[in-house]
Every structure is written in structure tokens, then in C-alpha cells.
Amino acid sequence: MANNQRIDEPTGTETVGHEWDGIEELNTPLPRWWLWTFYATVIWAIGYVIVYPAIPLLEKGTEGLWGWTSRGQLEDSVADVAEDRAPIMAAIADTPIQDLPLNEELMTQAVAGGAAAFRVHCVQCHGANAAGSEGYPNLTDDEWLWGGNMQEIEYTLANGIRHPGAPLTRTSAMPAFGRDGILSAEQISVVTDYVLSLTDRGPANAAGAELFAANCTVCHGADGGGLRAFGTPSLNDAVWLYGSGAEDIRAQIVAPRHGVMPAWEDKLDPATIRMLAAYVHSLGGGEDFMEVAQPADEVDGEE
Numbered sequence: 001m002a003n004n005q006r007i008d009e010p011t012g013t014e015t016v017g018h019e020w021d022g023i024e025e026l027n028t029p030l031p032r033w034w035l036w037t038f039y040a041t042v043i044w045a046i047g048y049v050i051v052y053p054a055i056p057l058l059e060k061g062t063e064g065l066w067g068w069t070s071r072g073q074l075e076d077s078v079a080d081v082a083e084d085r086a087p088i089m090a091a092i093a094d095t096p097i098q099d100l101p102l103n104e105e106l107m108t109q110a111v112a113g114g115a116a117a118f119r120v121h122c123v124q125c126h127g128a129n130a131a132g133s134e135g136y137p138n139l140t141d142d143e144w145l146w147g148g149n150m151q152e153i154e155y156t157l158a159n160g161i162r163h164p165g166a167p168l169t170r171t172s173a174m175p176a177f178g179r180d181g182i183l184s185a186e187q188i189s190v191v192t193d194y195v196l197s198l199t200d201r202g203p204a205n206a207a208g209a210e211l212f213a214a215n216c217t218v219c220h221g222a223d224g225g226g227l228r229a230f231g232t233p234s235l236n237d238a239v240w241l242y243g244s245g246a247e248d249i250r251a252q253i254v255a256p257r258h259g260v261m262p263a264w265e266d267k268l269d270p271a272t273i274r275m276l277a278a279y280v281h282s283l284g285g286g287e288d289f290m291e292v293a294q295p296a297d298e299v300d301g302e303e
Contacts, residue, residue, distance in 0.1 A: 004017055004019075005017035005027075008024070008026055011026060013026045013027065013028055014026075014027045015027060049062075050064070050065055051064050051065050051066050051068075052064040052066065052068055053068070053069055088106075088109050088113075089113075089269075089271040089272075090271070091106055092106060092109070092110050092113075092271045092274055092275060093269070093270050093271040093274065097150050097151055097154050097274055097277060097278075098150070098151060100150070100274070100278060101150075107278065110274065110275045110278040110279070111275070111278050111279050111282050113271075113272070113275040113279075114272075114275035114276045114277070114278050114279025114280070114282075115279050117268070117272050117275060117276050117279070118130070118276060118279055118280070121264070121268070121276075122276070125261075126138075126139055130280070130283050134241070134242060134243060135241060135242060135257065135259060136241075136259070137241060137259075138239070138285075139280050139283055139285060140283045140284050140285050141239060141284075141285045142285050142287075143233075143234065143237065143239040143285075144285070144287065145226070145228070145231055145232075145233055146161075146170055146228060146231055147228055147287065148281070148285060148286050148287040149281070149286065149287045149288060150277045150278060150281045150286065151277075152287075153276075153277040153280050153281055153286075154273060154274055154276075154277035156170055156261070157264050157273045157276055157277055158263065158264060158265040158270075158273055159263050159265060160260070160261045160262050160263030160264065161259065161260060161261035162258055162259070162260045162261070163260060163261065163262055163263040165263075166263035166265070169263055170231055170261075171231070172219075172230055172231035172232060172258075173258060174219070174232075174252070174256040174258070175256075176254065176255045176256060177191075177215065177253050177254065178253060178254030178255060179254055179255040182215070183211070183215070183253070187211055188250060188253050188254060189250065190205060190207050190208045190211060191208050191211050191212055191215070191216070191253060192208075192246055192249050192250045192253065193205055193208050193246075194208025194209055194211070194212050195208075195212070195224070195235050195249050196246060196249065198223075198224045198235050198236040199235075199236060199237070199238065199244075212224075219232040220232050220233070220234075220235055223236060224236040241259070242257055264276075
């Protein structure tokens, strides 16, 4: 490698003076416009580092002279939206839930807001289409363990089901007939067959009917239709929260599973809870206000 600068005759440009196997490099200057643009970006970058948060430190980044942050901008945007929504939220909160359907515009706003809140807080258990799954109730059908009018749905949303620490939470408990030795394995099989017969999936049997009357009718009713006063599910329809097969029913009799729904009263404001109630009620399985006397919820049977 030689180090001899010279003028390249074809281009008239000086070489850098280095040669690699006969190949030389021209010392072509950068375009002036490009060079000034580069200097401008360097100056802009220095200014950005000074004005905006840019340098990460051990616990936080530099704050910048203007104190701007993307988090702060988001908070401002959320605050602006909340301010715009405040009159509607206040109107929903101040309107008794039984009167909400009387105001069509307000009801529409409530259902739309409830749909948004449902996607954030409820789809994890009830599914995006609110159809539920095993252990999580379907909110679109006509079966409601605690009642399905908007007042009852709102009550359950606020207080939850078997939620620890919520004094007004919905509570019901089924005895563990097998685990606690209340019934023998043979008796549980007989009762299982009888429960299947309530939906015409097996022959009725006198022994099962007798055991059912002695152990189950106090909560599920003489016909197995359930009693909302106790939050007990219907056993004579096609809606089963934990499965409708013989093994599913037997397992529930032996050691019942009891679902838990959060009490949203301490997590969501009253207007949002009311909007959720309006949305769930609008899904198609909601009941009229006068249909059931006490506030309750949407949990389908825990058979």
C-alpha cells in the first residue's frame, strides 16, 4: 500500500493517497447541502436531549427542561376525555337504574359505555361474546341464578359472588355430599341418575327421588327448578355451568365447585357499574324489572 496523493486525471479529484492492489480512493468532498443538514441534525439532537427526557439513569430518566413526558401526555388526553364524558357519566349515575330505559339517548350511551368496560374487565371470564365457558356463566341466555333484571345485575356487579371481604356479596354453598361423607358412593350414583331424569336423559328412580327430596329439594326445589332466594341453580333445564354429563354431575355432588366473581364496587365507579349492568342486560337474556323481587345476578346453574 502506497501513500501518494495525486490528482485523478479522469475526474480531476485528488486521491486520498492510499492504494490497495491498484485500487485508489477519491477524496470527494461531501455535498455542502448534506453537510449542513448533518450539522443541523446534530444541533437538533443536542437540543432534544436538553429539552425532552432522553438519558436513562439508574432510577429514572432525565426530565428535560420542559418537563414533558409521553405518560403525562396520555394522562392529559385521558383527563380531557373524562371531562367530555363527565356530564353523561353524572347523568347515568344520578338516574335510578330502573328509569334508565325511559331515556333512550342515555340508555344508548350507557350500553355503549358498558360494552367498552366489558371488554376491559369481563371478557377474561365471560368471553368476548359473553357466552361464557365451563365454570363461567353465559350472559346471553335466559338462565340467571340470582336474577337478570338490571337492578339485580347491578347489585351483583357491585358486590360480587362469594367475594372475600365484601359484606354484601352473593353467597351460596352446596354441601360436599361425597367428600364429607353425607352420602355414600352408591347413593350419589342413584341421585345422579335421578338428576339426569329431570331433563329426560335417564329413567326416574324412586330411590333417587327419595334421596333428592331429603337432601336437595330444600335448595333446588321439589321439581329441581332452583330457588333464587338461595341462589341455587335449576337442574331441570339444558343450562349447566360445570357440565351436564353423568360424571360432571357426580363430581359436583361429591365435591362441588363454587365460582367467585369480583365485587367491583371498590374498583369501578357507580356509573361504570351501571353501564355494565345496562350492557349485560341488553345482550338478549335480560329480564323485566318486575319479574324478580330482589337484586341478583346472572350466574347460570352450578349443576
